[in-house]
Every structure is written in C-alpha cells, then in structure tokens.
Amino acid sequence: MPAPRSDSAEPATRTERRKALTRRKLIDAARRILAGDTHSTASIQDITDAADVGFGSxxxxxxxxxxxxxxxxSEVLEELGQxxxxxxxxxxxxxxxxxQSLRLATRHGISLPETAQVLVRHGMAYIDADAGLAPRALRDIEAGVAxxxxLVRDTRLALATTAGALLAVLHLSLTHPDAVTDATCDEAAEQLLRMLGVPPEEAHEIATAPLPALDQG
Known part of the structure; x- marks a missing residue:
C-alpha cells in the first residue's frame, strides 16, 4: 500500500516544490472523485483535468x-489516525x-461529508491495514484486553466489528443526516464498550464523558 501523506519535510528546491504541488493536486482530485464514487469510470485524463495538471505529469x-x-x-485514514x-x-x-477515538472519529467524519463518503465507500478494504485507523484501534483493543x-477472545474480530460500526454510523449520517447527532456517536461507542465487556453503567459514563476539542484543520 502506498505510504500516506507526510508533511514533515518541505521540498528543498523549486522543482521539488512544483512536483510536490502536482502530487498534492492529484491526490486531492482523487479524494473528490472517490467521494463522488466515479472512480471506476474516471480516466487518467479525467483525473488530471480535475487536478488541473498536465496529463503527462x-x-x-x-x-x-x-x-x-x-x-x-490511505491518506484520509492516516490523517484522522494522527x-x-x-x-x-x-x-x-x-x-x-x-x-474517545471512536466518538471523535465519527464526529469528524460526519462534519466532513466528503471524508465520510470516502470512508464509507472504500474504508472496509482498510480495516486491517498497517496504517490509518486500524492499527490504532487494534492497539487500544489489545491494551484493553491486557x-x-x-473481555475479548479474538481482537481482530473486535476490530472488524468496531470498523463496521464506525462505517455504519457514517453511512447513516449521509443517508439520514438529520437523524445522526453527537448522541448517536456516543451511543455507538457505548454499545461497543459493552460488547467488549465493559459493564453497562460504566460504558455509559465513559461514552458520555466530555471530549477534547477536535481541530478540523
């Protein structure tokens, strides 16, 4: 899988900066195309036109x-994971x-419909990826077991169930936006905590506790 976006180092030369900008435009265009679910029919010419870059680039x-x-x-997932x-x-x-991560992830996706579209349409293939949300969720599940x-026998199954719940809430936010609120995100987290073995009253307390501010960037 291609490496996710990294902004840790700025390109040193004008040529490198121009190449980085072209790459950025292509990825941004791809994210819009993915959100619109036209990726299967989009040609490379369509992509470069959407990115406003030359075909040969x-x-x-x-x-x-x-x-x-x-x-x-991968970039969408890694950005949210970071x-x-x-x-x-x-x-x-x-x-x-x-x-906390689940509640914030669902809120973030709901607040950015384009991101939600990408995750709903393509996120299932990445539920066991080595980068993005999957390894972070698995880390938290394994830490909880340890x-x-x-109380989980199969942490990978718990990860898959968590991913399915996240994508389902995001899907619901796109099809019935008025029906999905912050309380919906919290209830999903509460139900998953109970599935993982947390007692009901404690699961509710954890899932409704104050959250840190989420910088939408």
Whole structure:
C-alpha cells in the first residue's frame, strides 16, 4: 500500500516544490472523485483535468489509477489516525482511549461529508491495514484486553466489528443526516464498550464523558 501523506519535510528546491504541488493536486482530485464514487469510470485524463495538471505529469507520481486511489484513501485514514493520536496522549485507560477515538472519529467524519463518503465507500478494504485507523484501534483493543478492561477472545474480530460500526454510523449520517447527532456517536461507542465487556453503567459514563476539542484543520 502506498505510504500516506507526510508533511514533515518541505521540498528543498523549486522543482521539488512544483512536483510536490502536482502530487498534492492529484491526490486531492482523487479524494473528490472517490467521494463522488466515479472512480471506476474516471480516466487518467479525467483525473488530471480535475487536478488541473498536465496529463503527462500523472506518471511522474503514480503508476496507475489504483495506486493513486489507494494513496488517497490511505491518506484520509492516516490523517484522522494522527489527529486522534494527538488527542489521546494523556489518556491512560484503554477503554477511555478506545471510546474517545471512536466518538471523535465519527464526529469528524460526519462534519466532513466528503471524508465520510470516502470512508464509507472504500474504508472496509482498510480495516486491517498497517496504517490509518486500524492499527490504532487494534492497539487500544489489545491494551484493553491486557489490562483486563476488555473481555475479548479474538481482537481482530473486535476490530472488524468496531470498523463496521464506525462505517455504519457514517453511512447513516449521509443517508439520514438529520437523524445522526453527537448522541448517536456516543451511543455507538457505548454499545461497543459493552460488547467488549465493559459493564453497562460504566460504558455509559465513559461514552458520555466530555471530549477534547477536535481541530478540523
């Protein structure tokens, strides 16, 4: 899978900056196309037109449409994963960390419909990826099991169930936006905590606790 976006180092030369800008435009165009679910019929010409870059520049960055779209989805997931990491640095209880990340992830997706569209349409293929949300959720689940907070025999199955719930809430937010609120996100987290073995009253308390502010960027 292509590496997710990294902004840790700025390109040093004008040529490198121009190449980085072209790559950025292609990925942004791919994210819009993915959100609109036209990726299966979009040609490379369609992509470069949407990105407002020359056709020939495409192959300077990607070998195929599939590689570009994989990069775009991976980037969406990794961006959200990094954001959740930053907000969870002071959380010691894995049950709280798990619920907080899930509640924030659903809120973030709901507030950005284009991101929600990408995740709903393409996120299922990434539920066991090595980057993005999957390894972070698995980390929290395994930490919960190790500490005795979660009663789970198969952590991968718990991860798959969590991913399915997240995508289902995001799907519902797109099809019935008026029916999905912050309380919906919290109830989903509460139900998943109970599935993982947290007692009902404690699950409710954790899932309705105040959240840190989520910077939409």
């Amino acid at each position: 495409f192959y300077n960055h990607f070998s195929s449409k599939a590689e570009l779209f994989e990069t775009a989805v 954001l959740l990491d930053e907000l969870s640095t002071t959380v010691d209880d894995p049950a709280v960390a798990f619920a 500490s005795g907070r979660f």
